[in-house]
Amino acid sequence: MRRVRYESPGGPLFLEEAAVPEPGPGELLVRCEAIGVTLPVVRKVTEAAEPIALGGEIAGEVVALGEGVGRFGVGDRVTGLCFGHGYADFATLHESMASPIPDSATAVDAVALVRSGLVALGALEAARPEPGEAALVTAAASGVGHLAVQLARLRGARRVVGAVSDPAKAAFVRSLGADTVAVYGDESWGEPVDYALDAVGGELLTPALAALAPGGRLVAYSSGGGTIRAYDLLVGAKSVIGFQMARIARGRPESYEKWRRELWRLFAEGALKPAVHGEFGLGDAARAHAAVEARSNLGKVVLRP
Structure with missing residues (x-):
């Protein structure tokens, strides 16, 4: 599979071939259809002392399950926060961080709406x-x-x-x-x-x-x-x-889940409309980061593998 990586603070970002990860206990393996680009991750690329795994919001289809997963099955569409390598064709997502994507929404809708x-x-x-x-x-x-x-x-x-x-x-x-x-x-x-x-x-x-x-x-x-x-x-x-x-996700999971439901309800009613500034391929991750760093975006910046 393809994955975005960098080797020194500040980049440059580049594509590499990597093995498809195996989902660990409690994890889902997701074929990524959309990846949200966030300012905290962009800042870490330029400021962290050592290179980090480019994680963040992902959305797509579950293709494999780790041991002990009970809430989701292969073929489900999910979105959530990936703490490992998320700028990739496939990424692992812990079940506790995953939520289902309604049939009426796309993967791009999900990464533009849920975490933000x-x-x-x-x-x-x-x-x-x-x-x-x-x-x-x-x-x-x-x-x-x-x-x-x-x-x-x-x-x-x-x-x-x-x-x-x-x-x-x-x-x-x-x-x-x-x-x-x-x-x-x-x-x-x-x-x-x-x-x-x-x-x-x-x-x-x-x-x-x-x-x-x-x-x-x-x-x-x-x-x-x-x-x-x-x-x-x-x-x-x-x-x-x-x-x-x-802190909310760790200490108040009931609020986290309540807010997720409210967001999807408002979206379904047409009351809340996420905007997408642009959709970039994995190979254009550097351009996506530049848009966020320059604060030139109007709405969410999304990678589309």
Whole structure:
């Protein structure tokens, strides 16, 4: 089979021939039909001290089962998070991380919706939104952000502000339901918001916090780091909430499953519409990474073996 790999920090990414993996206990072997490209994986390629296995979101057909698998069978269509080599024709997926793909959805729908949607919905839940509140979503055109904009509106936000890196993304973000689109560096984001979902971090944390009304909540779920002054929290009685999807998956599996069901329900009803920026072949993985790293994508970037 084909697999994407790299040998030194920063790449380059290249295709190699590798043996089809054997599923271990509790694992499924999946023929990959779609693979989601995420910013954390892109950052690890450039920042990790040693090369990592390119894992992430995969979707496809189960072709073999490891010992002890009970929930799925050969021929089932599944999606989930692969912690090994996921940029490949075949990949292993632990049964606990897998969920079925409805007949009405494609593999591309699945990788565009489920993992990114879980992060978006989980961050929104952490913000404890109330109907009639105003919301700010940073990285509003990203794989997670474009779903967060829609979910905030579905949860009753009276006003949604989408923040982006490039004004060329404004029309796309407005089409998702945002009332206002702001560009990083321009802090005139309109009236204060009640909560902010931040996927960028770094230097954007301070203006995102400043955009909050007194008592507002900032949910930080970025891998981009950054610092906040305690004084800025104190004077406005504001709060910052850290959100990590892995912690939910490990410690609150009932919430994880509940959110997955909600995402598929909203998708089936046509209320939540994942957008795909582009579909790249395995040999074009470097171009897919470049699109995500440059934050030029509108929606999810997907590899199609």
